[in-house]
Amino acid sequence: MSTPEQELRERARELLEGDEVDVVVGYGQGNRPDRTTPVFVTAAAAADQLVLNPFCRNDLAAWLTRKDLRAKFPRMAIVAKEPDIRAVVVLIQETQIDPGAVRVIGVRIDRPGDPDSPCTVLPQTTLDELQQHLRDDFQPRALTAEQLGAVEKLEQLPPAERWAYWRKQFDKCLRCYACRSGCPMCYCDQCIAQMNQPQWLDTSAHPLGNMAWNITRAFHLAGRCINCGECERVCPVDIPLMALNRFLARQVRDQFDFQAGYDVEEYQPFASWKPDDNEDFIL
Amino acid sequence: MSRIGVFICHCGENIGGVVHCDQMAEALAEHPGVVVSVDYKYMCSDPGQNLIKEAIEKHKLTGVVVSACSPRMHEPTFRTACAEAGLNPFLCEMANIREHCSWVHADRDEATRKAIELCRMMVEKVKNNQQLQPIHVPITKRALVIGGGIAGIQAALDIANAGHEVVLVERDASIGGHMLQLSETFPTLDCSQCILTPRMVEVARHPKITLMTWCEVEKVDGYIGNFEVTVRKKARSVDMEKCTGCGACMLKCPSKKIPSEFNAGILIPDPENPRKKLGYRTAIYTPCPQSVPNKPVIDRANCIKFTKGKCGVCAKICPTGAVDYEQEDELVVEQIGAIVVATGYQVWSVAKAAQDYPYIGYGEYGYGTHPDIIDGLQFERLLSASGPTGGKVMRPSDGKEPETVVFLSCVGSRDNEKGFTYCSKICCMYLAKHAMLYQHKVHHGQTFNFYMDIRAGGKTYDEFSRRTIEDDGCIYLRGRVSRIYPRDGKLVVQGADTLSNAQVEVEADLVVLATAMIPQPDAEELAQKLRIPYDKDRFLSEAHPKLRPVESQTAGVYLAGTCQGPRDIPETVAQASGAASKVSALFSADELEREPMVAEVHRAAPPIFSICFGCFFCERVCPYGAIEREEITARDGSVIKTVAKVNEGLCAGCGLCAASCRANAITLKGFNDEQMFAVVNAIGEEEGF
Ligand SMILES: Cc1cc2nc3c(=O)[nH]c(=O)nc-3n(C[C@H](O)[C@H](O)[C@H](O)COP(=O)(O)OP(=O)(O)OC[C@H]3O[C@@H](n4cnc5c(N)ncnc54)[C@H](O)[C@@H]3O)c2cc1C
Ligand code: SF4
Ligand code: SF4
Numbered sequence: 003m004s005t006p007e008q009e010l011r012e013r014a015r016e017l018l019e020g021d022e023v024d025v026v027v028g029y030g031q032g033n034r035p036d037r038t039t040p041v042f043v044t045a046a047a048a049a050d051q052l053v054l055n056p057f058c059r060n061d062l063a064a065w066l067t068r069k070d071l072r073a074k075f076p077r078m079a080i081v082a083k084e085p086d087i088r089a090v091v092v093l094i095q096e097t098q099i100d101p102g103a104v105r106v107i108g109v110r111i112d113r114p115g116d117p118d119s120p121c122t123v124l125p126q127t128t129l130d131e132l133q134q135h136l137r138d139d140f141q142p143r144a145l146t147a148e149q150l151g152a153v154e155k156l157e158q159l160p161p162a163e164r165w166a167y168w169r170k171q172f173d174k175c176l177r178c179y180a181c182r183s184g185c186p187m188c189y190c191d192q193c194i195a196q197m198n199q200p201q202w203l204d205t206s207a208h209p210l211g212n213m214a215w216n217i218t219r220a221f222h223l224a225g226r227c228i229n230c231g232e233c234e235r236v237c238p239v240d241i242p243l244m245a246l247n248r249f250l251a252r253q254v255r256d257q258f259d260f261q262a263g264y265d266v267e268e269y270q271p272f273a274s275w276k277p278d279d280n281e282d283f284i285l
Numbered sequence: 286m287s288r289i290g291v292f293i294c295h296c297g298e299n300i301g302g303v304v305h306c307d308q309m310a311e312a313l314a315e316h317p318g319v320v321v322s323v324d325y326k327y328m329c330s331d332p333g334q335n336l337i338k339e340a341i342e343k344h345k346l347t348g349v350v351v352s353a354c355s356p357r358m359h360e361p362t363f364r365t366a367c368a369e370a371g372l373n374p375f376l377c378e379m380a381n382i383r384e385h386c387s388w389v390h391a392d393r394d395e396a397t398r399k400a401i402e403l404c405r406m407m408v409e410k411v412k413n414n415q416q417l418q419p420i421h422v423p424i425t426k427r428a429l430v431i432g433g434g435i436a437g438i439q440a441a442l443d444i445a446n447a448g449h450e451v452v453l454v455e456r457d458a459s460i461g462g463h464m465l466q467l468s469e470t471f472p473t474l475d476c477s478q479c480i481l482t483p484r485m486v487e488v489a490r491h492p493k494i495t496l497m498t499w500c501e502v503e504k505v506d507g508y509i510g511n512f513e514v515t516v517r518k519k520a521r522s523v524d525m526e527k528c529t530g531c532g533a534c535m536l537k538c539p540s541k542k543i544p545s546e547f548n549a550g551i552l553i554p555d556p557e558n559p560r561k562k563l564g565y566r567t568a569i570y571t572p573c574p575q576s577v578p579n580k581p582v583i584d585r586a587n588c589i590k591f592t593k594g595k596c597g598v599c600a601k602i603c604p605t606g607a608v609d610y611e612q613e614d615e616l617v618v619e620q621i622g623a624i625v626v627a628t629g630y631q632v633w634s635v636a637k638a639a640q641d642y643p644y645i646g647y648g649e650y651g652y653g654t655h656p657d658i659i660d661g662l663q664f665e666r667l668l669s670a671s672g673p674t675g676g677k678v679m680r681p682s683d684g685k686e687p688e689t690v691v692f693l694s695c696v697g698s699r700d701n702e703k704g705f706t707y708c709s710k711i712c713c714m715y716l717a718k719h720a721m722l723y724q725h726k727v728h729h730g731q732t733f734n735f736y737m738d739i740r741a742g743g744k745t746y747d748e749f750s751r752r753t754i755e756d757d758g759c760i761y762l763r764g765r766v767s768r769i770y771p772r773d774g775k776l777v778v779q780g781a782d783t784l785s786n787a788q789v790e791v792e793a794d795l796v797v798l799a800t801a802m803i804p805q806p807d808a809e810e811l812a813q814k815l816r817i818p819y820d821k822d823r824f825l826s827e828a829h830p831k832l833r834p835v836e837s838q839t840a841g842v843y844l845a846g847t848c849q850g851p852r853d854i855p856e857t858v859a860q861a862s863g864a865a866s867k868v869s870a871l872f873s874a875d876e877l878e879r880e881p882m883v884a885e886v887h888r889a890a891p892p893i894f895s896i897c898f899g900c901f902f903c904e905r906v907c908p909y910g911a912i913e914r915e916e917i918t919a920r921d922g923s924v925i926k927t928v929a930k931v932n933e934g935l936c937a938g939c940g941l942c943a944a945s946c947r948a949n950a951i952t953l954k955g956f957n958d959e960q961m962f963a964v965v966n967a968i969g970e971e972e973g974f
Contacts, residue, residue: 096900096901096902097899097900097901097927098898098900189898190898190947190948191889191893191895191896191898191948192889192893192896192948193948194947194948194949197949199958200958200959200962200963202949202962222947269905270902272902272906272945273901273902273905273906273945274905275906
């Protein structure tokens with residue numbers, strides 16, 4: 003019996019040996035036992051660098067849109083946790099990656115961060131099969147009760163208090179844009195935050211600009227966020243960004259019966275139109 | 286430095302009655318960059334426009350703001366005035382202080398304050414306006430007419446007679462549409478076929494018209510002046526070149542029991558052989574003897590050769606070897622400059638099961654269940670000399686001549702509960718016609734007409750329906766029918782006569798339901814192909830209900846006839862001629878001038894090349910299909926990036942793409958980021974927000 007980690011390495015080896023991909027982007031051991039770091043495996047012999055454990059936290063899908071990487075390695079494989087597979091689906095829909103040039107090694111980590119959590123390599127190998135797996139098995143457990151509770155708690159606050167809450171949170175923002183760098187969906191060549199003619203967003207870490215940046219970021223993810231939690235995880239000042247993202251995701255689900263990243267054929271409500279779309283919110 | 290002129294209109298009392306225009310002019314005169322600010326009673330009048338023109342010359346204005354009504358009303362007026370004075374017309378903007386201010390506010394001081402602010406916003410915008418040049422697009426002078434009913438026929442002939450090429454696409458085997466099925470037409474009782482067939486023949490013979498029957502529009506690409514239309518030529522199974530239209534095949538075809546669509550599905554016992562019925566057609570058929578072209582098609586669903594593999598009689602009998610079972614659908618692409626949609630209507634038909642329809646139906650009227658309850662179109666066929674009975678009125682159940690005929694108007698029309706809210710407009714008139722024609726044929730017969738109102742507006746229409754009542758003795762009962770049921774070989778019609786406040790019961794031999802006129806079953810699908818809007822009842826929408834009744838919202842696509850709403854033949858013909866004259870006007874120039882307010886995708890310096898990163902949300906949201914994909918290539922030809930590109934001919938300037946772009950890579954000319962930013966920043970400037 004091979005361990006899931008061995009199985010993962012074997013899969014990577016096969017892809018590289020069969021010359022199906024130029025690189026496998028996966029997790030390697032970090033500088034502490036409870037940390038992992040992205041590794042880029044380009045030869046079958048190096049596949050043993052890959053690890054699979056509950057500390058594989060990054061969403062590696064963000065690497066798929068990196069131009070420098072793509073120029074060097076046109077055909078990429080990535081090790082993707084279930085939310086990260088959703089990211090791949092959205093990136094394909096948004097024509098950021100060519101489905102023919104990407105392979106996904108799906109993994110499941112039951113309780114990320116818990117040293118005792120089981121980790122498995124998903125048996126599905128094609129994107130179609132992986133999407134089916136997401137719809138059948140992952141969708142129901144994509145959002146934990148705790149995560150939902152945090153959204154609902156905020157939602158129940160009176161508007162003035164909610165505003166005060168977010169103001170306080172956003173006041174902390176350093177404008178380091180780590181959230182943007184970690185997010186697989188933030189791939190614009192030139193972010194609107196950098197535009198200066200006219201300058202819609204004040205770039206200094208000032209309450210007004212911070213508010214504008216954070217609201218813009220959240221809105222740009224409405225119907226696109228795949229709930230990987232990278233932004234919140236990488237935020238150095240612990241702004242609960244996912245509460246905002248999840249709130250919007252739920253609105254989109256309730257209004258349009260849509261959740262991002264489960265089906266390449268089904269487009270984001272912002273980029274599609276159906277005759278029976280809900281329009282209760284139009285006055 | 287900006288030199289802006291502000292011109293404030295009183296619009297008589299419309300604005301002047303609420304907004305203090307003089308105070309407004311004073312306030313704006315103080316605004317930075319404004320060099321002249323005046324108010325006047327009617328800016329759109331000649332003296333008003335001259336004020337603007339003179340100021341442009343005298344003060345060397347770089348921008349003009351007219352504070353008046355909606356730009357939808359007078360923007361062209363003022364832009365033209367500016368152009369006449371030598372200022373690029375797109376440096377002129379309007380601040381709407383009528384609909385957006387004086388009409389909705391009562392407090393004079395508050396309204397004045399708001400009007401000043403609206404005007405300041407536009408002054409700030411104009412400072413950022415750029416000179417734009419109209420877009421010129423070439424025009425292919427070839428029209429497509431979809432649907433060959435009277436509307437399509439008329440439009441095709443008018444356009445062709447103006448000297449332009451026309452492609453007429455009809456999905457049936459013959460042109461003619463519903464008018465070919467009618468007996469005689471109100472209000473003059475001309476024989477419908479006699480007045481229609483000469484035009485059908487003219488279409489077929491016209492050197493400028495390419496007639497494509499048994500064809501359907503598959504796909505529409507392109508834009509006004511430059512459409513590319515893919516037409517599906519359905520397999521006819523008969524070679525049009527070889528067929529002489531002798532009709533030998535139709536006589537011999539053994540598959541004879543197909544209810545004829547042309548006869549609206551009505552079947553009448555044959556008096557000569559009661560076991561047989563009249564009203565069928567064969568599998569190889571033309572809709573009627575006057576068909577144009579008079580060459581048959583094979584209905585493959587009912588052809589024995591196609592269903593069972595045997596037979597082949599028609600191929601054997603055909604003297605010219607025209608029958609071709611191997612024929613396949615063919616797609617042809619046509620270059621087209623303008624499209625006239627004339628796809629007509631259908632009647633809510635008794636011949637079809639009511640549950641097929643998206644509304645509840647009239648079970649209590651025995652809808653579709655009793656053979657002697659028929660619809661208006663079926664009665665037309667009974668009255669018609671070309672109908673199954675040769676024009677003799679016989680009832681479907683036993684072929685007897687009906688002595689009492691009851692007509693019901695508004696079945697499905699004007700019925701919010703079970704049908705449609707609208708009036709089908711033609712039924713009052715054709716029921717009067719039906720009663721009259723029946724009476725002319727069956728002198729001892731009696732007719733009853735249950736109606737809601739008699740709607741007989743139109744030249745000689747009221748006189749016509751009066752004749753039915755006064756000369757032909759039809760009994761008009763104002764009221765609805767609650768139930769129809771069979772009893773002893775008769776149909777009992779129970780209803781109310783609200784004028785005498787009595788319940789009435791009529792024993793009828795035949796009941797005719799004037800069922801609603803509804804759009805073609807595929808109206809929605811076609812509208813989506815053409816990217817034109819339709820209303821809640823699926824009728825195609827005109828661009829403006831009063832001022833642009835024959836244009837659709839999409840430039841270059843025009844509407845004719847009943848596809849746009851219920852109407853009779855005269856109105857249909859008038860609208861078709863209207864649409865044709867729009868097409869001729871379009872074709873009168875070689876190039877088309879369009880407003881330059883279109884979207885554009887920004888380029889940027891390397892290594893970015895374009896802010897567009899190719900998510901193509903814009904492509905999906907654009908209702909006009911105006912977003913194309915463009916490759917940015919390096920010197921060696923390798924693709925650096927695939928980005929969005931706007932087809933200026935198609936873009937309607939709606940701005941949806943700009944709103945959908947997360948990176949602001951796409952903006953709308955005349956409404957770009959700088960302009961919008963300036964407008965937003967001008968809000969509340971005075972209050973120090
Ligand atoms: C019972 C009855 C009696 C009437 N009596 C009178 C009368 O006496 N006097 C009068 O003025 N009016 C009368 N009318 C009204 C008259 O029939 C219509 O006003 C007229 O026929 C409308 O013509 P049209 O060309 O708009 O539509 P249609 O006659 O319906 O023609 C539409 C044509 O388009 C074709 N088509 C549809 N969809 C497509 C497609 N997707 N692609 C290609 N081709 C397509 C159809 O096959 C058809 O040939 C009567 C109507 C009814 C129901
Ligand atoms: S082959 Fe078909 S169309 Fe021809 S005669 Fe036989 S049944 Fe009729
Ligand atoms: S402005 Fe509207 S019509 Fe023009 S390209 Fe954008 S979405 Fe399409």
